[in-house]
Amino acid sequence: MTRSNVTAVGGGTSVPRIPWHRSLLVRLLLTSVAIAVLSVSATAWLAVQLTTRAIQEERGQVLSDDSDILRRLSGYAATHAEWDGVATTVRALSRTLDRRVALTTSGGRLIADSAAPGTALPVRASATVDPLRTDTYTEPGAQLAGIDPRAVGPFRLSSAEREKVSKLAQRRAECAERFGKGGATREMPSGRTVVVADDDPGSVLAQCTDAPGDAPMPTERRALAALAQLMTDCLPNDWKQLVQADPEMREIFGSDIVPGMSGRAIGNGDPQVQNCIDTARRTQLDPYVAPSAILYLGDRDQQPSGLDLSSANKTKIIGVSGLVLAVTITLTALVAVRLVRPLRALTAAARQPSELHARVAVTTKDETGFLAAAFNDLTARRERTEAQRKAMVSDIAHELRTPLTNIRGWLEVTRDGLLDPDPDLIASLHDEALQLQHIIDDLRDLAAGDAGTLRLHREPLATDELIGQVATAHRSRAEAAGVQLRADAEPGLWIDADPVRMRQVLGNLVSNALRHTPARGTVTLSARQTADEAVLTVRDTGDGIAPEDLPHLFDRFWRAEKSRSRRTGGSGLGLSIVRQFVEAHDGTVTVDSTPGSGTAFTVRLPRVPEPEGPTG
Numbered sequence: 368m369t370r371s372n373v374t375a376v377g378g379g380t381s382v383p384r385i386p387w388h389r390s391l392l393v394r395l396l397l398t399s400v401a402i403a404v405l406s407v408s409a410t411a412w413l414a415v416q417l418t419t420r421a422i423q424e425e426r427g428q429v430l431s432d433d434s435d436i437l438r439r440l441s442g443y444a445a446t447h448a449e450w451d452g453v454a455t456t457v458r459a460l461s462r463t464l465d466r467r468v469a470l471t472t473s474g475g476r477l478i479a480d481s482a483a484p485g486t487a488l489p490v491r492a493s494a495t496v497d498p499l500r501t502d503t504y505t506e507p508g509a510q511l512a513g514i515d516p517r518a519v520g521p522f523r524l525s526s527a528e529r530e531k532v533s534k535l536a537q538r539r540a541e542c543a544e545r546f547g548k549g550g551a552t553r554e555m556p557s558g559r560t561v562v563v564a565d566d567d568p569g570s571v572l573a574q575c576t577d578a579p580g581d582a583p584m585p586t587e588r589r590a591l592a593a594l595a596q597l598m599t600d601c602l603p604n605d606w607k608q609l610v611q612a613d614p615e616m617r618e619i620f621g622s623d624i625v626p627g628m629s630g631r632a633i634g635n636g637d638p639q640v641q642n643c644i645d646t647a648r649r650t651q652l653d654p655y656v657a658p659s660a661i662l663y664l665g666d667r668d669q670q671p672s673g674l675d676l677s678s679a680n681k682t683k684i685i686g687v688s689g690l691v692l693a694v695t696i697t698l699t700a701l702v703a704v705r706l707v708r709p710l711r712a713l714t715a716a717a718r719q720p721s722e723l724h725a726r727v728a729v730t731t732k733d734e735t736g737f738l739a740a741a742f743n744d745l746t747a748r749r750e751r752t753e754a755q756r757k758a759m760v761s762d763i764a765h766e767l768r769t770p771l772t773n774i775r776g777w778l779e780v781t782r783d784g785l786l787d788p789d790p791d792l793i794a795s796l797h798d799e800a801l802q803l804q805h806i807i808d809d810l811r812d813l814a815a816g817d818a819g820t821l822r823l824h825r826e827p828l829a830t831d832e833l834i835g836q837v838a839t840a841h842r843s844r845a846e847a848a849g850v851q852l853r854a855d856a857e858p859g860l861w862i863d864a865d866p867v868r869m870r871q872v873l874g875n876l877v878s879n880a881l882r883h884t885p886a887r888g889t890v891t892l893s894a895r896q897t898a899d900e901a902v903l904t905v906r907d908t909g910d911g912i913a914p915e916d917l918p919h920l921f922d923r924f925w926r927a928e929k930s931r932s933r934r935t936g937g938s939g940l941g942l943s944i945v946r947q948f949v950e951a952h953d954g955t956v957t958v959d960s961t962p963g964s965g966t967a968f969t970v971r972l973p974r975v976p977e978p979e980g981p982t983g
Contacts, residue, residue: 392700392703392704392707395699395702395703395706396696396699396700396703399695399696399699399703400692400695400696400699402695403691403692403695403696404692407688407691407692411688432464432466433493433494433664435464436460436464436466436468436662436664437493437494437496437662439456439460440453440456440457440460440470440496440660440662441496441497441498441515441517442498442515442517443456443657444496444497444498444515444518444656444657444660445498445515445517445518445519445556445656446517446518446556446656447656447657448654448655448656448657449657449658450470450478450479450657450658450660453470453478453479453657454479457469457470457479457480457481458481460481461481462481466481466664466665467480467481467482467489467663467664467665468480468481468662468663468664469481469482469488469489469662469663469664470496470660470661470662470663471488471660471661471663472658472660472661473658473659473660473661475661478660488663489663489664489665492661492662492663493662493663493664494662495659495660495661495662496659496660496661496662497659497660498514498515498517498518498656498657499514499515499518499649499652499653499656500513500514500649500659514645514648514649514652516555516556517556518652518655518656519556519557519652519655520590520651520652520654520655520656521586521589521590521593521651521655522557522586522587522590523556523557523558523586524557524558524559524584524586524587525558525586528558528584528585528586529554529558529559529560531584532558532559532560532584533552533554533560535560536552536560536561536562537552537560539562540552540562543562551563557587559584559587590651593651594644594647594648594651597647597650597651598643598644598647601639601642601643601646601647602640602643603637603639603640606637606640709727709738709739710738712727712728712739713727713738713739713742716742716746717742725746726742726743726746727739727742727743767803767806770799770800770803771799771803773795773796773799774796774799774800777792777795777796778796806940810940812944812947812948821947821948821951823864823865823868823951823952824865824866824867825863825864825865825952826863826864826865826866827861827862827863827975827977827978828861828862828863828864828866828869829860829861830856830857830860830861830862830894830901830903831856831857831858831860831894833856833866833869833870833873833894833903834854834855834856834873834892834893834894834903835854835856836870837854837870837873837874837877837892838852838853838854838877838892840870840874841874841877841878841881844878844881845881845890848881848884848886849886849887849888850881850884850885850886850887850888850889850890851887851888851889851890852877852881852889852890852892853889853890853891853892854891854892854893855891855892855893855894856892856893856894857894857895857896859977860894860895860896860901860974861901861974861975861976861977861978862901862952862972862973862974862975863973863975864952864972865952868948868951868952869948869952871944871948872944872945872948872949872970873892873903873905873970875941875942875944875945876905876945876968876970877890877892877905878941879941879942880905880906880907880909880966880968881907883907883909883910883966884907884908884909884965885909885910888907888908888909889907889908890905890906890907890908891904891905891906891907892904892905893906896974899973899974900971900972900973900974901971901972901973901974902969902970902971903969903970903971903972904967904968904969904970905967905968906965906966906967906968907965907966907967908964908965909965909966910962910963910965911960911961911962911963911964911965911966912958912960912962912966913962914962917958917960920942920958921942921943921945921946921956922943945968945970949970949972952972953972953973954970954971954972954973955970955971956968956969956970956971957969957971
C-alpha cells in the first residue's frame with residue numbers, strides 16, 4: 368500500500384488582486400452611473416420638450432386671445448363715439464379669457480381696467496386700438512393698415528331703408544337659387560343686406576341684378592356726397608372732373624364704399640387716388656368712432672410665469688441633475704461595498720487550508736447572506752464527510768485486520784509444525800477467507816454505486832416470487848436460531864428490478880433481522896401495493912433500535928453495538944448496500960423501530976403492470 372503525499376496551502380497565502388475593470392464593485396458603479404446619466408438626461412430632455420411645447424401652445428393661445436381682445440375693442444370703438452361704456456366689455460373679456468385688460472388714452476389717462484384700482488399697468492403696451500387704421504375684423508389676428516368695416520358712421524341705414532334693401536336682396540337670392548348656384552343674404556354693419564352666391568357670383572348675380580336694388584339709399588347718397596366734397600382738394604384733375612359730373616359717384620366708388628353696389632374699383636389702382644379716398648373716409652368717420660386708445664394686456668394676478676429658460680434656471684437644472692447623479696453614485700457605492708464585503712470574506716474562507724474548515728459570519732439576510740449560510744453548511748458537511756472518511760478507513764482496516772490476523776496466525780502455527788492442517792483448521796481458514804471476500808465484494812458494490820457504474824439488469828419481477836425465494840434461502844438459518852420466518856405477499860404485484868440485487872437487498876435485511884431477533888421470535892417478509900408503489904417490508908420482534916441510533920443506521924461500518932463484535936454484527940456495510948441498491952431502482956428505504964418491540968424496514972419501489980407474455 369502506497370501513501371500519497373498531500374501538500375496543504377498555508378494560511379498566509381494572499382488573495383490575488385483583481386483588475387479594476389473586472390472588479391464587481393467597479394462594474395456596479397459604472398453601471399449605476401450609466402443608468403443614472405441616461406435617466407437624468409432622458410428626464411431633462413423630456414422636461415425641456417414638454418416645457419417647450421407647453422410654452423409654444425401657451426404663446427399660440429395668448430396670441431389668439433390678444434387678437435380676439437383687440438378685435439372686440441376695435442369693434443366697440445367703431446360703433447361708439449366715446450369710450451364711456453367700455454368698462455363692462457373690458458371686464459367681460461377679462462373674465463372670459465382670464466387676462467388683465469386695460470385701456471388708456473394716447474396721453475396715458477386710464478379709460479378702463481379689469482384689475483383692482485391702483486394696480487400698476489404692465490411695462491409695455493400690447494397694441495393701439497384705432498378702428499380707422501387697424502383692421503382686425505376681416506382678418507382676425509392680423510395688423511393691417513385699413514379701416515374697420517364696422518366703422519360706418521353716416522352710411523348707417525335707417526330702419527325703413529334696411530327693410531327695403533333686405534327685400535331686394537332676398538329677391539336676388541331667390542333668383543340665384545333658380546340658376547342652381549345657391550345664394551344667401553348677409554347684413555353688413557351699415558344695415559345693407561348683400562347676396563353671397565355659392566359659385567361664380569359675378570355672372571349669376573349680374574343676371575339677377577335690378578337697378579333699383581343696386582342703387583344707394585338716400586342716407587348713402589348724402590354720405591357719398593359728403594365724401595366727394597372731402598376728396599375735391601386731393602384728387603387729380605381727371606378724377607375731380609369725374610366726381611363733379613357724377614353726383615352719386617356710382618362709377619367711382621362701387622362696392623368698396625357701399626357693399627352691394629356695382630362699379631369700378633376705386634382709383635383703378637392709382638395710389639394717389641386711393642390715398643385721397645382713405646384720408647377723406649377717415650375724416651368723414653372720425654366723429655363717429657372712439658378716439659385712439661392704448662391697450663395693455665397681462666395676467667390678472669401679474670405673477671411671472673416661471674417657465675423662462677434663463678441662465679439661472681439652466682444652472683438650477685444642471686445643479687439638480689448633478690445632485691441626483693451624486694446621490695445615485697453614493698447610494699450605489701454603499702450598496703456595492705455591502706455586497707462585496709461578504710463575497711470577499713467567502714473568497715478568503717474558501718482559500719483557507721481544508722483542515723481549518725473556516726466559516727463566514729452571516730451578517731445579512733439577502734442573497735449574500737444566503738450564500739454565506741450555504742457556504743457554512745457546505746463546510747459543516749465537509750467536516751462530517753471528512754470524519755466519516757477517516758472513520759471508514761479505520762473501520763476497513765479493522766474489518767480486514769481481524770480475518771487476516773487469524774489466517775496469518777494459523778498459517779504460521781502450521782508452518783512451524785505446531786499444528787497439523789486437519790479439516791477443522793482448513794474449514795476455519797476458509798471461513799475467514801469468505802469473510803474477507805464478503806467485505807471486499809461489499810466495498811466493490813458501494814464503490815460502483817458511488818461512481819455511477821453500478822449495472823442493473825432489470826426485468827419484470829413478481830414480488831411474491833421474490834419474497835418466497837428470499838424466505839426459502841434463509842429458512843434453515845432461521846430454524847437454527849429458533850426464529851419463525853414468515854412470508855406474506857399479495858399476488859399480482861410486479862416491479863421492474865434486477866432480481867439478483869433485490870434478493871441481495873432483502874437478504875441483507877432478513878440476515879440483519881435474524882441476527883437481532885432472539886429465539887422464539889418472528890421475522891416477517893411482506894409485500895403489498897398502493898396506488899403506484901410496491902411496498903416490501905421486513906419486520907422483526909427483536910430488541911429494536913434506540914432513537915439516537917436511527918439517523919446513523921445506513922452509515923458505512925456503523926454498528927449499534929460499540930464493541931464491534933462479529934457475533935452480533937456483520938461487516939457493517941449491509942444496510943449501506945441496501946440503500947445504494949434501492950436508490951438505484953428509483954426507490955426509498957425507511958426504518959421504524961421501537962426499543963423492546965422490534966424493527967421494521969420498508970422498501971418502496973415503483974410498481975409496473977403485469978406483463979402479458981411469459982417472463983424468463
